[in-house]
Amino acid sequence: MSEHIQDTEDRDAAEAAPAPEIDPHAKSLLTLANAMFRYALWPSLATIAVGAVVFALINGAPGLWGALVGGLLAAASSLLTLLLMRKTAHLGPHIGMAASLGGFVGKLLVLMLVMTALRGVDALHAESLGITMVAVVLVAAAAEAVAFRRTKLPTIIPAAEK
Amino acid sequence: MSSVLLAQEVATTAGINPGLAAIGYGLGAIGPGIGVGLIWAAVINGTARQPEAQGKLMGIAWTTFVLVEVLALIGLVVYFIASGG
Numbered sequence: 001m002s003e004h005i006q007d008t009e010d011r012d013a014a015e016a017a018p019a020p021e022i023d024p025h026a027k028s029l030l031t032l033a034n035a036m037f038r039y040a041l042w043p044s045l046a047t048i049a050v051g052a053v054v055f056a057l058i059n060g061a062p063g064l065w066g067a068l069v070g071g072l073l074a075a076a077s078s079l080l081t082l083l084l085m086r087k088t089a090h091l092g093p094h095i096g097m098a099a100s101l102g103g104f105v106g107k108l109l110v111l112m113l114v115m116t117a118l119r120g121v122d123a124l125h126a127e128s129l130g131i132t133m134v135a136v137v138l139v140a141a142a143a144e145a146v147a148f149r150r151t152k153l154p155t156i157i158p159a160a161e162k
Numbered sequence: 163m164s165s166v167l168l169a170q171e172v173a174t175t176a177g178i179n180p181g182l183a184a185i186g187y188g189l190g191a192i193g194p195g196i197g198v199g200l201i202w203a204a205v206i207n208g209t210a211r212q213p214e215a216q217g218k219l220m221g222i223a224w225t226t227f228v229l230v231e232v233l234a235l236i237g238l239v240v241y242f243i244a245s246g247g
Contacts, residue, residue: 025217025220026217027217032224033224074235078228081227092209093202093205093220096220096224097199101202104194104198104227104231108234111238112241115241115242116245118242119245126242126243126246127243130239130243131239134236137232140228145228145229148221154218155214155215155217156214156215156216156217
């Protein structure tokens with residue numbers, strides 16, 4: 001009998017327990033990552049478009065292609081950071097450090113190889129590519145900083161301490 | 163005579179410029195590396211002291227990481243342009 005009661009209580013407790021929630025720290029980081037992506041997307045695309053138009057007018061077709069390639073490289077590098085942020089959101093800060101430094105090294109290596117390979121390509125105008133790339137990176141970073149400013153990140157008090 | 167020397171000097175400078183650009187890129191990558199390391203070291207310290215602030219600290223870390231990383235990307239672009247495009 002007592003076993004039966006125990007069993008019932010266990011079942012009740014199991015039913016009453018809420019579904020396993022996502023880690024609140026990860027939740028706030030994912031919110032921030034979403035906000036950063038939302039804030040950075042359109043300004044980056046607009047900067048690529050402006051760079052493409054301006055450098056197409058100044059330098060012709062090589063300017064246009066240079067600006068497009070530079071803008072896309074910069075956008076890809078910003079997106080990689082946000083992707084790493086999302087993927088490591090539910091892990092500790094030590095993994096975040098490893099991921100961000102690893103991503104930093106990998107990104108710079110790949111970009112250096114790509115830029116070295118693009119150096120001799122006549123179809124791309126170097127200054128157009130470089131200036132558009134810097135502009136897109138700066139705009140994306142500024143937009144992400146604004147997103148951080150406008151996103152409220154909570155301090156999580158563990159349930160046991162309430 | 164002096165113009166010939168000047169022309170030779172210009173040619174020599176143009177020849178070593180790509181190498182200098184690569185060295186400059188390498189130097190430019192050091193600063194952000196140190197910066198990113200300091201940022202995450204502070205976050206790990208802060209999380210150890212106050213685990214409830216982890217989400218907040220990691221949000222700050224990723225945002226500042228993005229800002230610091232811009233320096234390295236600018237160094238890369240300067241390398242690309244200075245090395246002769």
